[in-house]
Amino acid sequence: MPRTVHVVGAGLAGLSAAVRLAARGARVVVHEAAGQAGGRCRSYHDPALDMVIDNGNHLLLSANHATRSYLETIGAEGGLVGPAQAEFAFVDLATGARWTLRINAGRLPWWIFDGRRRVPGTRASDYLAFARLLFASGGVTICETVACAGPLYERLARPLWLAALNTDPKEGSARLAGAVIRETLAAGGEACRPLIARDGLGSTFIEPALRFLGARGVKVAFGHRLRAMDFSEHEVEALDFGEDKLAVGADDGVILAVPPVVAADIVRGLTTPSQFRAIVNAHFRRVPPAGLPPIIGIVNGTVEWLFSFPDRLSVTISAADRLLEVPRETLAQTIWEEVAGVAGLPKTMPPWQIVRERRATFAATPGEDAKRPAAHTRWRNLFLAGDWTQTGLPATIEGAVRSGHRAAELIIRS
């Protein structure tokens, strides 16, 4: 085990690496450029709404075992809530149809043979055809592998892949979609229960981790942006923060857990994904009506997912680059009209906020997936972490946490 491990970046990849290392008794220092931890998974006080909101709604599934183990370690496993069964409410805005997908608990998918559990208008054989994705190679898209048309695609597969890959299935990687199916639908309902951090991302994923690290003497240096690194042939020798430079001894380790563009700038010769997709979130300060399901999938609308929190309604739209230039007021109005229709609320728009994350995730295309590097590098004491490294999953919390754990394990073994 190295003498000191420098973790650069306090997003979920960096935090999960630091937590794993600190739990094993390693000496860890975390360096974060921003004034707060969490990166793309954070909460903040929004002045327009005068309430704490998340930068984006984050949906997890019960299959996300690394995330759940991370939360258990930091004592926050109770922060994720969701239904006891794998149930997903859907509304089709084109037809007004409403249904609830009910995936049975075991691995044997008998729910697809039950008309009251599967998507209306679909047959069991439609679902079996999607199994082809489980064996897809890295170079093909989803729509080159399976038929991207028909009720199952429009009402379940497209919303699922858009959410999981943040990339239109027409260009999305079949291999990454297959990985999602393998770990969720193919593993049965026990793996598919939707989970959300009801009290916020910060109080579930971030603050308990900072407390855990603080209690173990780990310093988290905020406003400490890494500018460059000094390399010898086989090792990182120094971390250059501009105003200060830290020597990295032969016995020290470095985990670089920054976004791909930053990593490519700092590490010479590193290939990383370089195309991104946006996510738009809209938040409305309106207590949800009683009985509204906590998560609703919406098809044939602008809105894709509607989340009900105790004090607000929030909307997620993935691969939302087409909406980046739409005026905020227009977008809020369009979204609210759909939300009001689904939730049975008045047309008058409550206080709102639109959050557009331009580079929410890397584009999960076959080409970008092929550019993801492994955790180890040609430098003995430098390891990479982040949802964009080669995790085998799309850019998700689970991928970020797995990458952090992997980098920590490699350091412990080095």
Ligand SMILES: Cc1cc2nc3c(=O)[nH]c(=O)nc-3n(C[C@H](O)[C@H](O)[C@H](O)COP(=O)(O)OP(=O)(O)OC[C@H]3O[C@@H](n4cnc5c(N)ncnc54)[C@H](O)[C@@H]3O)c2cc1C
């Ligand atoms: C709006 C939105 C919705 C999402 N929805 C979901 C969802 O529903 N489910 C899901 O699983 N995932 C979702 N994701 C993806 C998830 O948030 C990310 O996969 C995850 O947070 C990535 O963590 P990370 O640590 O890899 O990267 P980041 O969170 O980007 O962390 C990198 C950190 O490095 C810091 N940094 C940058 N440069 C430097 C530097 N030079 N020196 C020091 N520090 C630096 C940054 O400030 C940041 O804190 C969503 C993302 C967004 C944006």
